[in-house]
Amino acid sequence: ETGVTQSPTHLIKTRGQQVTLRCSSQSGHNTVSWYQQALGQGPQFIFQYYREEENGRGNFPPRFSGLQFPNYSSELNVNALELDDSALYLCASREGGSSDEQFFGPGTRLTVL
Amino acid sequence: AQRVTQPEKLLSVFKGAPVELKCNYSYSGSPELFWYVQYSRQRLQLLLRHISRESIKGFTADLNKGETSFHLKKPFAQEEDSAMYYCALSGATGFQKLVFGTGTRLLVSP
Numbered sequence: 264e265t266g267v268t269q270s271p272t273h274l275i276k277t278r279g280q281q282v283t284l285r286c287s288s289q290s291g292h293n294t295v296s297w298y299q300q301a302l303g304q305g306p307q308f309i310f311q312y313y314r315e316e317e318n319g320r321g322n323f324p325p326r327f328s329g330l331q332f333p334n335y336s337s338e339l340n341v342n343a344l345e346l347d348d349s350a351l352y353l354c355a356s357r358e359g360g361s362s363d364e365q366f367f368g369p370g371t372r373l374t375v376l
Numbered sequence: 377a378q379r380v381t382q383p384e385k386l387l388s389v390f391k392g393a394p395v396e397l398k399c400n401y402s403y404s405g406s407p408e409l410f411w412y413v414q415y416s417r418q419r420l421q422l423l424l425r426h427i428s429r430e431s432i433k434g435f436t437a438d439l440n441k442g443e444t445s446f447h448l449k450k451p452f453a454q455e456e457d458s459a460m461y462y463c464a465l466s467g468a469t470g471f472q473k474l475v476f477g478t479g480t481r482l483l484v485s486p
Contacts, residue, residue, distance in 0.1 A: 305479050
């Protein structure tokens with residue numbers, strides 16, 4: 264059984280560009296959540312996907328969007344990047360029940376210049 | 377509004393000393409409370425949750441609904457406890473969106 268993996272580890276973009284971050288869920292997990300962690304802050308919930316559909320969203324603008332695939336891997340897309348989007352992006356997966364533990368990936372460090 | 381407050385950015389103690397990391401929350405309803413830990417160069421991981429009432433690595437946390445607190449305690453700190461600790465809550469049934477505090481860095485010196 265493998266844990267949650269994310270790619271890339273880090274990347275640098277310029278303002279206005281678009282970025283796609285990827286997450287591979289832990290085996291057997293059908294729910295994935297994405298979080299943004301700015302420097303010195305706790306993770307902030309972006310959205311959650313369950314069986315390929317978004318079923319919850321935090322206070323993030325529509326330029327943050329996502330996808331979940333039939334194999335339960337996931338993407339986070341951010342359009343029109345802003346400087347404040349610079350952060351660590353975390354993916355977390357779980358089995359799907361509300362009481363199931365979330366397992367976090369190592370994160371992708373995004374820097375927007 | 378859902379909010380988690382961790383008032384201390386840094387807590388520095390000596391090995392063997394008692395530790396208490398503070399966490400207060402704001403939530404209208406019955407939240408589930410968690411403590412997550414991140415050791416150096418490792419990913420965020422669950423330390424404990426209030427519904428399981430377990431003691432993990434010697435840490436305990438009691439949910440105090442009257443004071444809306446969920447402080448993390450350990451009677452005798454160890455050097456390997458040095459890490460970043462995040463308190464978090466989840467409120468919605470069937471949906472585990474986590475609301476995190478800003479974290480407290482615990483430094484245990486020999």
